Each structure stands twice: as C-alpha cells, then as structure tokens.
Amino acid sequence: MSEELTQKLSELLREVTGFIYPNEVEIHWSILIVVYPYITGLVAGAFILASLVQVFNVREVQPTYRLSLLTALAFLLIAPLPLLLHLGHPERAYEIFLTPQLGSAMAVFGFVYLWYLMAVLLLEIWFEYRQNLVVWSRQEKPPMSWLHAALSLFSRDISERAVEFDHKAIRVITVIGIPSAFLLHGYVGFIFGSVKANPWWSSVLMPVVFLMSAIVSGIALVIFLYMVLTPLRGAQIDMKCLDKIASYLFYAVIVDFTLEGLDFIHRLYESEESIKILSTLVTDKLFISLWVIQILLGMLIPLAIMVAVKSLKFNDELRKLFYFVSVIMIQLGIFATRWNVVIGGQLFSKSFRGLTIYKMDVAGVEGLIVALGLLILPFIVLAILLKILPPWEATEAREGAVR
Amino acid sequence: MKIMNRRKFLKKAILFIPAVGVLRRLVGDAHGKATAEGYDPANHLYGMGIDIDKCIGCGLCIDACKNENNVPKEPFFCRTWVERYVIKKDGSVVVESIETGKEKGRQKTNEADILRSFFVPKLCNQCENPPCVQVCPVGATFATEDGVVLVDSKRCIGCRYCIQACPYGARYLHPETRTADKCTFCYHRIVKGLLPACVEVCPTQARIFGDLKSMASRLVRFKRTKRIHVLKPHLNTEPKVYYASLDGEVR
Ligand code: SF4
Ligand code: SF4
16 A cells, blocks of 8 residues: 555656645545535535525425435435545544544534534425325335334324424424525535635635535536436426526526636735745646636536526527536536635645646545545435435425415 | 753652642643653743754754654655755745655756755644644644644544645655654653754754753754744744744745
8 A cells, every 4th residue: 555655656746846845745635525525515505495495485496395305315415425435544533523623624524414414404304204204104015104104203193283383394494404504515615715724725705605606516406306307207397497496506606606706806916925826726737627617617608508598588498408508517617616626725835836736546445436436326325215205296296286 | 950950850849749740640641642750741842943054954854753753764754854945046946855856856956056055954843823733623633731733643533634734734644554644843752851853863953952941941042042933924823943044935
C-alpha cells in the first residue's frame, strides 16, 4: 500500500508546477468528498421542493410530493457512506458521536444528520403514508401486509380525526424541516467556507452558494425522476406540474448564478494575496470543469433553453424534451460545482507559489468505480422505497377527489 | 544550572501538594504521554526560534526528525523540511524544498543572476490559536498545557480536516497509521529535559529551542535580541515558531 502510494506521489511530484509544500503533493480529499456534498445537496433540494407543496400549498406540484420525499430519504441514507469510506479509520467513526469536539464543523455532522433523518424526513414520511399503510396492510396478503403493518407501527386508526392529525403533523414537521434542510446543506458549505487557510474556500458566501446549488440540483433530480418514472409505469406526465417545477428550477438557477457571480466579482475586485494563484487555477487547471461544464453547460445553456421555453410557445413534446435535456445538463453542472470547490481548493499550494494535480484512481476505495457506485446506490435504494411505499396511488386518488 | 534547580524545586513542590500531583498525573495519563517524574506542564510553554542567517541547508534536521519520530523516509511526508529560496536580480523567485528538489532534479540558477538566496526551515508552528485543533471532529488533535499541539493517534479517525485547516502545510497523513501526523517538538524528549532531535543535530544552531516561561532560556534571549517575525501573521494563528531575518518572500 505504502509503496504504491510513494510511487504515485513521485509521479505527481514531477507534474507539480512552481513550489508546493512537501506535504501538499498528496491530495487529501478525493472524489468521495466531491460525492458527499453533491448527495447531501440533492437531499436538501428534493426536500425543499416537497416542502413547497405543504407550506405554500402549491397544488400543481402535488404529483411529485411523495416522490421528492422518498428521493430525499434514499439519498440521505447513502450520504454518510462516502465520508465513512474516506476515513483513515472508518471503524472509529462512532467517536464523532461519543466524543464530539463541538467546536468542529465536522463533528456537528453526525447530529445534524440524525436530526434531519429522524426528526424530519422519517417522521414526515411516516405521517404522510400512515393512512395508506394501514389500508394496505388490511388489503394485502403476507408478507407485504406484515411489512406495511410494521411500518405503520401497528397503528390502526384511520378515522377522519386521526388523518386530520396526520396532516397537521406534516405541516408542523415541514415548518421545522425547511430550516433543517437549510442547516443540513448550509452547514456542509460551512465546512469549507470556514477554512481560513484556504482562500478558495474561505468565504461567507460558501454556505449560501452551496444551498442554492443544492436546491437547483434537487429540483432537477426530481424532474428527471418524474419524467423517467411516469412513462415507465404507463401514466401521463402532468404538464402543469412539470411547467411549474421547471419554472422553480429556472428561478433557482438564476439566483445560484447571481450568487456565484457575486462571489467571483468580489474576489476579483478585492484582489488579495492569493489572486494570482487562483487566476492560474481557474484559467488552467479548472478551465474545463469550471468554465465549460459548470458555467456554460450547467448554467448558461439551460438558462437559455428555459428562457426560450418560456417565451416561445412550444408544444408539450418539445417542452418535455427541452426540460429533460436541461435537467441533465444542470445535474452535470452541479457535480462540476462540487468538484471545483473540493478538488479545486486543493490544487494550489498554501504557499501560493505552485499547483499540483489530482489523478483520480479508477479502482481502490477512493477511486472512480466506488464513486460511481455511491452515485448509483441511492437510485437502487429509491427503487426499493418506491416498491414498499408506492407514491402514486394516493396522489392520483387525491387528485381524483379534487376533481 | 538554573533549569536543574527549577526542576528540583518543582519536584519538592509537587511532593508537598500530593493532590495536585495526582491530578497532574491523571491529566498526563489522559494525554497518553509518559512524562518525567515531577514534570509540571503548567510551568512551561515551549517555542522555537529559527535563525535564517545561520541555516546552511544541510538537511540534517530532516533526517534526524525522520529517524526520531518514525516519519516515512519519502519526501512527501514531513514533520519538518527546509525551503531554499533563490531571489534573482529580475525579481523572480525560485523556491524548492531541498528534499523534493533532490527528487525532482535541481534547477541550476546562473550565479550572476542571483540577488540573494537563503534557506528556511519549516515545521509545525505550535500555534497558540491553532485552526487544526478547532476543526478536529473528535478532539484527537489537542493543545497541551505547555503549548504543544499533539495528535492522539489512537483516537484520530483520519478525516484529514486538520490537514486542510493548517495554513502552513505542516501536517500529513501517516501512510502506516492512517492518522494525521506532524511535529511534536519531540514531546517525548522535551518533557525529560532533552532538546528536540532537529535542534540537537543542527550544526550551526540555526534552531533555538526553549521555554518561553523561563527568562533564562535561550529562546527568550533570542526573542529579545533579534528582530523576529512569524509566518502568515494575518491569519491570527499566533505561531510559537519565531523567525529571525525572515524575508518577505517567505510564505
Ligand atoms: S502549524 Fe498547522 S499543524 Fe501546527 S499548530 Fe498551527 S495549524 Fe496546527
Ligand atoms: S485527521 Fe485525525 S486529527 Fe485530523 S481532524 Fe481528523 S480526526 Fe482530527
């Protein structure tokens, strides 16, 4: 292991430009730490979309409400994995709970995570599905009926009063949930934004930028899932719903773009000690991932598409196509955003005199294959969740009732 | 001589106040370090002076440190290293670490082009206000009462947050233990009254180790007689490694 590492570092050393501190040859936070904020961002974004239905009573978005919740849960369950795998001693991870050093942003992760999982997501999903679970457990044959009965925690009351209580509970949880979602991801931004040693990270805007990009990616993901899953089960895509979510996405991208632009101009204008090395960083090492993928493909082109969709009257099919292409590009762009923050922040020396490079492993714990696996895993979890807690029936029944 | 007397005095003082002694011992044990009989961390505050004019870039300190502290021999893992600065007449600056420089093949600068050149030994600054301690999620990195920042390798989970947070590149992940590692001022030696290995081996006495709480220490004299400076003062980490004749180009 050590020899392999030494060989790798010797190779890297040859590609270092300028001067870096000797301990900086090794890039410490790898692709897994890119995946981690990407995934938590999706959680926060999907949840915030779901909350729109509850808090602002946006009827059109109702068809994606349960899907958003389950998406958030699926990704949240996987979120700690990249962190865990990246530790030098994963078997000691529980120390974060036993002996947390509360001054550390990272120590708070465990608590924010548990709070969000237990107090917000699981509760909200439980109340949302409770009535269905009871009904399902009565209608079905074992073993599904057992499972659903167990999931309902063996509650049986589906009287009007009980269901009314469920709805009230959901509203309360959502009100707590929104700030919690903000906390979950804003805090991930804080992990980076509070590192004063690193001028690329150190910024008060970091948590806010993280949050906005999280909302963008979460909404884009739910649109993607909705557009893929609905035809798969032979149903019709609700265009009113799609248009509405897409316009949320549009505004979120604009805010995100503005914030990042502000951050950029601010740095350029202040022109601190680090400006030279950061300019080299963005024009050289990060050229493709920042200018081409994050900004051009991930923001400008999707924005242009959505402006076109809004101003020109395309038919449904064309709109669907445009939305679909946009959300994929946006997703790519947000992944690049995470990459540029995490990897970009480690490519320059804290002596501001040189740059190193990051060569991603393919195999190995911190390699590409594991990273891809971690990105696919939430979809598998989601598939299982969708089987156990089908989100559609109730929505459609409810819609029918409204009509 | 003075130091010896102080130590004897301390020994007696602690014998007279057994309760305090027991408490201290407990604290010492909690930190997992064997300290010399009667050593009281409350009476010390360690720091180091670096006299840049004296450093000849021989690199003996690097070897001594690696041997003393089981630091991997490769030049990417350093508790201490030495940077070589060449400032040319056209204003450009060439910097390299003398170890990695060897590995990379040194670029020769034409002597006529050189304005000035010098060596700068670097190590953990044992900051008074250490960001590495602040960010450690499990408290594995901690500051001792006598002013040394240590890593408890039995508790460190290897998250590497501290490595990111150190502005000086003083930390690395030890490839064998998979935990964060960095200069300890040879804590196991200094609590016994010995000098850190790098200080002991330096042929020109470019490294000056001492106790800031003892007016008689060489370090206090060094601080009194030299114009001293610390690295990256604007980050408010309050380093306890003091440089004399530090050039503005050094970061
Ligand atoms: S120099 Fe770095 S490792 Fe040493 S105490 Fe300061 S911040 Fe921590
Ligand atoms: S790598 Fe170890 S010492 Fe450093 S912050 Fe993480 S747990 Fe603490």
